[in-house]
Amino acid sequence: GAGVSQSPSNKVTEKGKDVELRCDPISGHTALYWYRQSLGQGLEFLIYFQGNSAPDKSGLPSDRFSAERTGGSVSTLTIQRTQQEDSAVYLCASSLEGGFGRGDGYTFGSGTRLTVV
Amino acid sequence: GQQLNQSPQSMFIQEGEDVSMNCTSSSIFNTWLWYKQDPGEGPVLLIALYKAGELTSNGRLTAQFGITRKDSFLNISASIPSDVGIYFCAAHNNNDMRFGAGTRLTVKP
Numbered sequence: 001g002a003g004v005s006q007s008p009s010n011k012v013t014e015k016g017k018d019v020e021l022r023c024d025p026i027s028g029h030t031a032l033y034w035y036r037q038s039l040g041q042g043l044e045f046l047i048y049f050q051g052n053s054a055p056d057k058s059g060l061p062s063d064r065f066s067a068e069r070t071g072g073s074v075s076t077l078t079i080q081r082t083q084q085e086d087s088a089v090y091l092c093a094s095s096l097e098g099g100f101g102r103g104d105g106y107t108f109g110s111g112t113r114l115t116v117v
Numbered sequence: 118g119q120q121l122n123q124s125p126q127s128m129f130i131q132e133g134e135d136v137s138m139n140c141t142s143s144s145i146f147n148t149w150l151w152y153k154q155d156p157g158e159g160p161v162l163l164i165a166l167y168k169a170g171e172l173t174s175n176g177r178l179t180a181q182f183g184i185t186r187k188d189s190f191l192n193i194s195a196s197i198p199s200d201v202g203i204y205f206c207a208a209h210n211n212n213d214m215r216f217g218a219g220t221r222l223t224v225k226p
Contacts, residue, residue, distance in 0.1 A: 004159070009157075035216075040126075040218065040219075041218055042120065042121065042123070042205065042215075042216040042217050042218040042219060043160075043205065043207075043216040045214070056212075091159055091160075093159070104148070104150060104162060104165035106162065107159075108159025108160050108161070109159050110157060110158050110159050111157075111158075111159055
């Protein structure tokens, strides 16, 4: 597609339930990133995929968080047993270059606003 | 990990006024970037800076990459209502990208 597409745009879930967030990057972009944006905070890095290489999971806050990228394209971020502190906007970005590129090649999606009640 | 210190956290200005915001770090970065986020959207790149001391303009926006490579500022001249949003600084090294906490700008007509 023309841009990075994320779904759903909004998700309200009950504490303890699992959620899946989807990101469809720009076609041809080899690198895909997930960030979390909490109120009043900067973008917190979660995980980075580059081609077929093992993902950089160094930003995942706990083992309740996992992500996969199938076929080098669509990615799914899964949060198990959600907690209220997981409430945030989850942003996906893709870029043509890997290794975070030069930093200027990111295209962000519109995000998924997750609310855990 | 190393975070960026962005200030101010929020600004309320009158249409037509100039705006200045800045970002500092205790570490050196090779690239500084400024993004704008409109409500319900993802951040969009405004300006990228690649050389220490570089001053770059994009319309009414001007940004500078500090000579120490540890800071950057963004100026907006003659603000207009559509400048409303959250402005993020970001800094980049190989395999590392950090973001500031954002400056929320409100422009009163």
